[in-house]
Amino acid sequence: MDKLQAMEVFMKVVDAGGFTRAAEQLHMPKATVSTLVQSLENRLSVKLLNRTTRQVNVTADGAAYYEHCRRILADIRDTEDSLSRTHASPSGRLRVEVPSGLGQRVIIPALPDFYRRYPDIAMEMGCGDRPVHLIEEGVDCAVRGGALADSTLIARRIGILHFITCATPAYLARHGRPAHPDQLAQHECINYITSTTKQLLAWDFERDGESLRSTPPGRFAVNSSEALMMAGLAGLGILQLPSFLVDDYLRSGELERVLGDWDTDPVPLHVVYPQNRHLSATVRAFVEWVAELFAGDARLNGAPANGTDR
Structure with missing residues (x-):
């Protein structure tokens, strides 16, 4: 034996x-x-x-x-x-879980740099908004947004998400532009269904000491950030998404920001791994790389995006 x-x-x-x-x-x-x-x-x-x-x-x-x-x-x-480490680069199999939007828009496009540094690591990446049980599902580490409910995980903060409220110019031309979050009740809003509670995610706003938290009305809701963005681009209503997902569409004019003088609650980003799992060279390599990647992206570490309504 x-x-x-x-x-x-x-x-x-x-x-x-x-x-x-x-x-x-x-x-x-x-x-x-x-x-x-x-x-x-x-x-x-x-x-x-x-x-x-x-x-x-x-x-x-x-x-x-x-x-x-x-x-x-x-x-x-x-x-x-x-x-x-003194003789060879990290090698082996690595299983990672990341949120769908971050995976598709930020992490995967940067992977050529990761493989230039670590050509001997074979990575399996799950992209989804469902929280996985790392130990039960054999996952080495995960990138997660929001408060961490599992105290058995070791977490390293690597970034922050700032949310932007926006809609297509065509929708705003038909329905008008809200001047206050309370006026969202008069609009069609596209909501996000959380994978943990299966409830609609509340929208947060703050300005000059005034804080508001509510779930605006809407006929359509989805459980994927990418699907939420596509629904917004289709003109189904007003939506709220992290800046890294909508910045390109704001610059192109396909989306316009609304309620830009209101701040939204930032959401912390962490990379997590189990306490009872040794931090192997492959996991350490990914943790350090993704922390460096997010640190170099102003959308994931800086202040909220500037700009107000058009």
């Missing part, structure tokens, strides 16, 4: 909550995963996991052994990384 491999497999079973999911994430047969854990238990003469037909739970001895495995494997990887 390869003891280190068995320790890693045992940790993956605990993290994934079962043999089947662990085997999928490790790209190993389930029987092999089960055999390695059983061999480990036999060698230690200790039961590490309680198995039922529906779930796998770690025993008290298993939990203690898990923490020892985590520290031992982290020390080994630290030693290997410190040596390998």
Whole structure:
């Protein structure tokens, strides 16, 4: 038995909550995963996991052994990384999850630079607005916007989103231009459905100490930022989106800003990864690269975009 491999497999079973999911994430047969854990238990003469037909739970001895495995494997990887960094660039497979808009508009277009720096990293990137469970789904790290609800994740702040309220010139010509957020109730507004609560996302406004928060009326709502932008460009109504998504359309005149003298609540951006997952050289490379990328983009780190209504 390869003891280190068995320790890693045992940790993956605990993290994934079962043999089947662990085997999928490790790209190993389930029987092999089960055999390695059983061999480990036999060698230690200790039961590490309680198995039922529906779930796998770690025993008290298993939990203690898990923490020892985590520290031992982290020390080994630290030693290997410190040596390998002097001789080779990071290599291996990396699974990343990013919001759809940021992925398509900011991160993916910049990936040629990432691969120039790290040609030996093979990346799988999920682009979507659904929050994934990093450990259960075998994801190494993720970029997330907004408040972080999961305290088990390590987070590094890498940027901030500023939102802009806008609509097409044709819509504004037909329906007029709101002068106050309260007047949005007289308009068609395109809303965003959050993937966490399945509720419509509220719109926030602030000016001269006055703060307003409401969900304006509308006949159409979507659960994708890219779809929300396309609906706005189609003239379905007024929308509110991060500046990095709408700046090009504002410059081209396809969209016009409204309520420009009102500020909107900024949303922080973080890159997150699990506490119990060692920050490998590949994860570290992506974290440092995406932090540098966002730092160099004024739309993701600067003050709110200037400009008022036309």
